[in-house]
Amino acid sequence: MSESVEQLRIYKNARVLEDQIYELVKQFPAEQFYGTGNDLRRSSAAVSHYIMEAHRFFSYRLKLDALANMRREAEAAQKYLEASKELGATPELTVEYTNIIKQSWGLTKWLKAKLIERNEKAEIAAKEQMAAA
Numbered sequence: 001m002s003e004s005v006e007q008l009r010i011y012k013n014a015r016v017l018e019d020q021i022y023e024l025v026k027q028f029p030a031e032q033f034y035g036t037g038n039d040l041r042r043s044s045a046a047v048s049h050y051i052m053e054a055h056r057f058f059s060y061r062l063k064l065d066a067l068a069n070m071r072r073e074a075e076a077a078q079k080y081l082e083a084s085k086e087l088g089a090t091p092e093l094t095v096e097y098t099n100i101i102k103q104s105w106g107l108t109k110w111l112k113a114k115l116i117e118r119n120e121k122a123e124i125a126a127k128e129q130m131a132a133a
Contacts, residue, residue, distance in 0.1 A: 046073040
């Protein structure tokens with residue numbers, strides 16, 4: 001992964017979407033602002049939070065778990081956007097969350113390959129250690 005989470009395209013996209021969601025929710029009527037609006041803001045903020053968490057962790061397993069959580073929150077945001085169509089939510093926002101989910105699957109695939117590579121190296125080192133003993 002990159003040195004800084006701000007360099008990740010998936011994180012940049014998530015932050016832009018989060019800002020767009022906050023602007024959208026500001027336009028909600030008062031009766032929807034605290035219900036659907038809070039749920040939508042929470043899930044959109046959680047997407048970028050879990051991406052940051054995945055970047056911060058050292059363990060590949062923890063990174064993969066954080067990305068799974070991120071996908072769950074992105075799907076929840078999509079659900080809330082679908083429910084908010086009459087309040088001004090555009091289909092483009094839902095498509096952007098689909099793109100973030102796709103990007104997370106690419107990152108997941110890369111992390112799984114790194115995990116397998118690390119495990120294979122550990123197995124080879126263990127065999128060499130056993131042979132030396």
